[in-house]
Amino acid sequence: MVKKLLITFLIVFFFIPLPEVNALGNSSESGQFIAQFGNEFTISPNPATTKLNINLKSIQPNTHLTIIDVLGKKVLSKEISELETTIDVSRWNAGVYLVRISNDKETQTKRFVKQ
Template structure:
């Protein structure tokens, strides 16, 4: 009787400990840029965890995060922190720009089992790849997909699921107006001036066209302003993105 009591106690402790770990390490895909083949993952939990063995799967091609190039952050992912990786899947496959799914999976286990899937998103069309697994798990609605311009950004929290919480990254900015950078003139034909507030340090400036192709990247460490020669750029709309620590801000400008 005593042995049985000890056994059940250990089972309860194990299950409780596992649930705590899950509650404190909730990993979600929060940004996808098919054009640059980059994906950003956020830890919505409060404890640091190494996610290098976690896997991404797109259109039945897969790869471990540890085999991919880290663009920013760390795979030893702290609570409320993000890491950005360049996707590399089996046979050298990368993200499909037109239509694809993307699932985040635990370090081991069958990709066809819902319990091994952590998160899911798809764009361009419904019914891609492992959509059925996500539907069974209850984190996606069958046939739904992101149908706005890439790159894509998750706008919800840890308990929010599905297409309603995905939008184009172009529409997402830091709501704190005090911390926003400024660009001028807009439209611009010769030079575009980017100015950072004093509260932003060690920032990286990137500019993308509307297809998500990166046309410029420069470090602004110790700089509060920079002038970009855009005179030879094609006319159209561009996205200016400033990243500093865990904060990313975006703005549009028109090249005349």
């Protein structure tokens, strides 16, 4: 039962695209994306097997990286001060993870798949 529920959740979570939402709750899909997040970032490769590259367009003071697994467990948390960060994910369990970049004012979250 739990396995079926988890599989259903992962299928829905993985195949239904999330709109980009800024810290004010404005969605880019609705055309109301007002404030640009200073720490907009990209992740690659996705899916990842051994390493995950995180690239920020700009760096703000007190920028923090948090990675959370699909069950809500915090896998990694650290302050970052560089535009490019590489995370070794080779020993992580396969699954879906959320990558959250935040500073004192804003937060942006993206997901990646570990194979």
